[in-house]
Amino acid sequence: MTPDKHTSAASDAAPATARPTLEVDRLNLSLKIDRHVVPIVTDISFSIAPGEAVALVGESGCGKSITASAILGLPPENATVTGKIVLNGRDIAGFSKNERRKLCGSEIGFIFQEPMTALHPTLTIGHQLTDTLRNNLGLSKKAAMDRAAELLDRVGIPRPRDILKGYVHELSGGMRQRVMIALAISCDPSLVIADEPTTALDVTIQAQVLDLLEDMRTEMNIAMLFITHDLEVVADFCERAVIMYAGDVVETGSSRAVVDQPVHPYTRGLLDAVPHKDGSTEKLTPIPGTVPQIGDWPKGCRFAPRCPRRSPQCELRPEVEPTKRGQVRCWHPLEETVQ
């Protein structure tokens, strides 16, 4: 793989203004299961500019979270990751485990789905926050405590000093996720990966947490990778969307375009399966079948077995083709690709 030859089509779609914070180029991840090497994620490419939010969308079991873990540098023990992960101009894919660990927290923040289990149950909030601050920024105990209080105040937690002395089980769901966000942004990371940050929250709280994330992103110019299956959130919150199916990127583009005029039949299927905000009484059509067992991906086009537009051609693997607003990997896109 030659670094100067950019075959990654996704990076073309990124705004040409600044150097992207994160560039993922042909990322592959396979798991070793019972002495078999099972490819899980194949040729994922996308990039995120500073201050930009990119959504990684797909059903459960399509490889979103494992992709995120590979970018963070904490993939499962039996995983092999190849491809380029360029963070602020440095290819970190070849870094040692220890070097990767040093980037965690300080340059890459991670927000987990379920803050109740993602925060330590028997250590105080203050303990967890100051551990991170002291380890990554070398602050003194007192300075770390002051900064932790500031951070909690910043994410909208009242009486931060008291909360620092408390435990995660004493907080409400929304508060917990705010603490999680404070933890993720505590050391001014340039990239924040949010793995379904609102899925575990009440609907009323979801909007608040999304607003908070939006504020943090614009204030601190953070590049954000937003993993979700909620296309409604994608359109409102993210500039661009990367749709994944069975370990493949099937469509990328500006999130508005992807939601309003999807090109891939899978994206169309996802949209038809959720009720519309505008209250249209159109019948919901689920995508028939389920995502194949992880790693047991079909040959050729992976979506073909569930696709209404499949043809014999779909036995072969489609290439990534540019469209008017992004790319698609499909033999029968809903809109002509640009040749």
Next chain:
Amino acid sequence: MLRYIGKRFLLILPTIFVPLILVFLLLRLSPGDPAGMMLGDQATVDQINALRQELGLDQPIWMQFLLWLKGIFTLNLGDSIFFRKPVIEIIPSYASVTLLLTLVGLTLAIIFGVTFGLIASMNRNNPVDRGVVGWAVLGISLPEFWFALLLVFVFSVTLRWFPVAGYNPPSAGMIAFAATIFLPALALGIRQSALMTRMMRSSMLDVLNEPYITTARAQGLPEKKVIGEYAMRTASIPVVTVVGLSASYMLGGAVTIEIIFALPGLGRMLVEAVGRRDYPVVEGGVLTIALVLAMLNLLIDIIYAYLDPRIRYQ
């Protein structure tokens, strides 16, 4: 926290009294009469009755129990029928041996158990882990007296590193004390360390899969801190339970070890006292064990509350 400790303290009272009532009843329901035992085959009925009256054994059972209970609160546990000495003077020397044996054995068990359990969990499913697990299964399956005899044979008889039996109190010097307590404590601790190894391993493996461990790593904390602080803190909670159980087992189950190593401990004292129908000594011994166990449970509860703040609020 204080409220919690107070509540726990009240709960230990039944723990102490239920075994006392049981032992009191069982002793008096079992055949054999202390007066008859003391006076021997030649005693006349009149002599025996006179002694029974002197010992208070002619009173109804509930009266005997109340009198004895009254004695506890005035620190008067009665006189030993056999030694003709107050029980309260007899027990401390025996109790100290058993307590020290348990304490040393428990310490050894915790050190080995936690270390091996940690090593195994860090090496999941590789030969090191399998070796440790195999050793733990062996350790759990074999009885203490077998280990005791094996240790005596290897280290005392063959290598001559330790005395075969006997006891030196700590007042005789730490080295002399250690020489006589080490093998018995090890024999008593091996099974418990095997139990702790298994508990530590499985609890650590559970905790390492918890999302908050991933969070700690994702925050960039070094692996040493992630394992040593974030994982150990929660993983040690079930191990503390086992430590509590082990301690009570060791306190009560030290008899065989005390007999093999000829240690003048509480277990041996109790067995002998039961044989002599020396009621006050048996009751005093059981009271001592119940008190120690109750204190131990209180200590374990406090450690729980320290390790897991959620417990304090229940």
